[in-house]
Amino acid sequence: MLVCGLDFGTSNTAVALPSGEVLKLDVTAPSPRLFRSVLFFPEDSKETLAGHAAIERYQEDNAGRFIQSMKTWLPATTFTRTQLRGRTLSLEELIAVFLRRVRSLASDSAGADVASVVLGRPARFSADPKVDAFAEERLRKAAELAGFSGIRFVIEPIAAALTYEATLEKDEAVLVADFGAGTTDLTVMHLGPSRRGRADRRDDVVASSGVYVGGDRFDSAIMKSALLPYFGQGSTYAVSMGSQRMPMPTYISSRLLSWNEMSLIREKTTRELIDTMLKSSDRLPAIQALEDLVMENLGFRLYRAIEQAKVELSTKKTARIDFEEARISIHETITVEAFEAASAHLIDELEACTDELMERLPKGLHIDSVFLTGGSSQVPAVQRLFAKKFGKGKLRTADAFTSVVEGLGRAAASSFSE
Ligand SMILES: Nc1ncnc2c1ncn2[C@@H]1O[C@H](COP(=O)(O)OP(=O)(O)OP(=O)(O)O)[C@@H](O)[C@H]1O
Ligand SMILES: [Mg+2]
Structure with missing residues (x-):
């Protein structure tokens, strides 16, 4: 029987041993230690696929229900x-389907039953304490349904801090910033050799905060600034039997900004509207592209192409989006300047959240270093913001994708020993 750390992320999930070693959950995946937080229920079989296998199957044939970003629903x-x-599943049951698979793969990889977990949770699921407790309780229930018998929570940035702490030779006051797919979590914490190994680190936390800025919103920013015209934004159509023309309603475009909401467009009233636009649009090819995007479920693929471009823009000056599917034909070059202009409001939100946190710190507290982690910490504008605020020399990084889970594993070493 093993106790492990489990990071159930919006886009990636990982499990680590108490030593901090991250388990290889799926050796067939491109990154075996990162298990994509997705499920696919194919229409024509009783199988349930999770992780990379779910993505592969969904890419081959998208008939069925594909579920991602489950964490954001908590x-x-x-x-x-x-x-x-044909069954009604609660959110807890749905997440349990995923976590049960993770538990089984982790147990196979570790060679022993993973019975208990230290489970990560964001610093804030919600600013409303009641909603926050509600979300944590649902996650606990899901983990119980997945068969974990002992469940403890550790806040994700605290977990990342424990990973950074393992490298420290003297005590520091550290700002830990975890930029994930769904949220950014900020925590100021005392770390170092004199505190290492304590079972409960809550007393070392000076202040924390969180904001719903993450990789998913950077993807949406690309969609909004560069791709919406391909799907009819700005087009007009004739209202039935009249000569009056109307612009395509903005709610359609705004639903395209989140992959999860895109499926709502398939609702009857919106379908009827698309049918009307197909008869009279001044930009028929764009409305045909919209119809195919939504009805043929191509949103996931499109968002993967967008995400790929965003990742490229972390190291290159330009990135291409070439997407040819059904009647959709997108060939677009995105420059870093355009991406940064489109996502400037997200950087502003991050700055406001950081400023608010700094104002809450006790007078005289000096930040010694800033530990940046999470996949979205690789966005250059994010790094520049923190270099501007704290000085480049104070920035520290490690593996952006595994520092949270490594810390959860380390916390597991002390957490269940009392
Ligand atoms: N090189 C890169 N540049 C920019 N963004 C990146 C890069 N690599 C990955 N990302 C983004 O990082 C995000 C995934 O990061 P991570 O695995 O830390 O998130 P998560 O733990 O699943 O989410 P959360 O912590 O919010 O629940 C995705 O949005 C992905 O597009
Ligand atoms: Mg994370």
Whole structure:
């Protein structure tokens, strides 16, 4: 029986041993230690696929239900149930399907049953304490349903801090910033050799904060600034039987900004509107592209192409989006300047959240270093913001994708020993 650290991320999930070693959950995946937080329920079989296998199958044939970003629904009080293969599943049950698979793969990889977990959670699921507690309780329930018997929570940036702490030779006051797919979490914490190994580190946390800025919103920013015209934004159509023309409603474009919401366009009223636009649009090819994007479920593929371009823009000056599917034909070059202009509001939100946190620190507290982690910490504008605020010399990094889970593993070493 093993106790492990489990980072259930918006886009990636990982499991680590108490030594901090991250387990290889799926050796067939391009990154075996990162298990994509997705499920696919194909229409024509009873199989349930998770992680990389779910993505592969969905790419081959997208008939069925593909589920991603489950974590972001935890604080959504209106999201309680969903219909799947004729059954009603609660969100907890749905997440449990995923976590059960992770538990089984982790147990195979470790060669022993992973019975208990130290589970990461964002610094804030919600600013409303009631909603925050509700979200944590749902995650706990999901982990129980997945078969974990002991469950403890550690805040994700605290977990990342423990990974950074393992490298420290003297005590420091550190700002830990974890930029994930869904959220950014900020925590100021005392770290170092004199505190290492304590079971409960909550007393070492000076202040923390969080904001819903993450990789998913950077992707949306690219969609919004560069790709919406391909799907009819700015086009007009004739209202039935009249000569009056109307612009395509903005709610359609705004639903295209989140992959999860795109499926809502398939609702009857919106489908009827698309049919009307198909008859009279001044930009028919764009409305045909919209119809195919939504009806043929191509949103996931499109967002992968967008994400790929965003990742390239972390190291290059330009990136191409070439996307040819059904009647969609996108050939676009995105420059770093255009990407940064489109996502400037996200950097502003990060700055405001950081400033608010700094104002709450006790007078005289001096930040010795800033530890940046999470996949979105690789966005150059994010790094520049923190270099500007704290000085480049104070910035520290490690493996952006595994520092949270490594720390959760380390926390597992002391957490269940009391
Ligand atoms: N090189 C890169 N440049 C910019 N963004 C990147 C890069 N590599 C990955 N990302 C983004 O990082 C995000 C995934 O990071 P990470 O695995 O830390 O998130 P997560 O833990 O799943 O999410 P959360 O912590 O919010 O629940 C994705 O949005 C991905 O597009
Ligand atoms: Mg994360």
